[in-house]
Amino acid sequence: MAYQRHFFVCTTQRPPFGKPSCGAQGSAAIVAALVAELDERPELAGTVAVATSSCLGPCFDGPTVVVYPEGTWYTGVKPEDVPEIGEQHMAGGEPVARLRNASLSAAPK
Numbered sequence: 453m454a455y456q457r458h459f460f461v462c463t464t465q466r467p468p469f470g471k472p473s474c475g476a477q478g479s480a481a482i483v484a485a486l487v488a489e490l491d492e493r494p495e496l497a498g499t500v501a502v503a504t505s506s507c508l509g510p511c512f513d514g515p516t517v518v519v520y521p522e523g524t525w526y527t528g529v530k531p532e533d534v535p536e537i538g539e540q541h542m543a544g545g546e547p548v549a550r551l552r553n554a555s556l557s558a559a560p561k
């Protein structure tokens with residue numbers, strides 16, 4: 453079995469002044485919710501992974517999630533968005549169009 457998709461969540465934490473960070477904008481809750489979505493789908497074990505990352509770039513728009521290999525970016529992700537990502541993207545393989553950051557994402561296939 454080979455991994456088909458990785459969900460990387462930025463967890464960079466900066467002080468509450470200056471440049472914003474995903475950690476300060478609640479990315480830990482996004483990581484926890486994505487892991488819970490994965491845990492609810494044992495059939496995805498070994499094919500889909502959730503991992504944390506350092507800064508991915510769009511710090512002002514966080515929390516940021518990037519999904520590889522297809523290069524889908526989600527920015528401003530809220531915990532209430534995660535069930536839809538779990539069902540449609542983790543399990544179904546289709547990015548959630550309403551949450552996808554079109555200016556950062558690779559063109560849909």
Ligand code: FES
Nearest residue numbers: 462474508509511
């Ligand atoms: S701090 Fe998360 S993208 Fe930069």
